[in-house]
Amino acid sequence: MRAPGVASSYPTLAPWQVNLAMRTMGQKLSDSISISDVASMCRLSFCYFVRAFTNTVGIAPYAWFVQQRILSAKALLSETPMPLAQVALECGFSDQAHFTKAFAKASGMTPAKWRRLAKTLEPNGSIGSQTPICNLVNWSGQAHSSPPTMQQAQLDRGQVAQTPFR
Known part of the structure; x- marks a missing residue:
């Protein structure tokens, strides 16, 4: 005290x-x-x-600011066919490279991969019936989760996950 x-x-x-x-x-x-x-x-x-x-x-103010930009980018990625370079500029990033680096750091994957996984959602907003869209785009500004991996999405749909041999 x-x-x-x-x-x-x-x-x-x-x-x-x-x-x-x-x-x-x-x-x-x-x-x-x-x-x-x-x-x-x-x-x-x-x-x-x-x-x-x-x-x-x-969270530090600038980190919060960048997090909000990433959330805004996730909304644009999931709702529009806008090119990544345009999404980057709309969300205040100087270029696509800067956007991709910040997005990957925050989300654990590139924006293009995130968009591809977000497009695997069914019309009701889920992958299979497991992941609601609110897990992909968190409107509350709280910590957000990444979309599931392709393997998780396949398993949710009852498909057999195949491991690539590369």
Whole structure:
């Protein structure tokens, strides 16, 4: 227990600051963003804002911003036939290579592979009847799961999974 008047070593944001920061970053997914500007809008220094945002949300502000871009990209990949380069630009990535690298780091697979697996979904939004589409595109902004592997999709459909010999 800390003494009255002593600042906590784990700063957090007030609810209005969290809402303002997330709303500001969420509205600028296709643009570049300055975390310093967001910190200023919240009336905090850059360093304090980054620490407080991380303590409050559980992820650093720029990492949260990139995560939102990836979620936006997943929605475009699953709902449109848009080329990957265009998806990259729509979601604020400088080019397709940067997009692919960030997407693969966040999802464990490339956007093209993710799209192919997402297309294996049946019209009711599932693979077989096991995986709802909300597992592929998480609209809540929480940690998201990747689509199942091709082998898992085949098993869900009752098909025999074949291991490639390469």
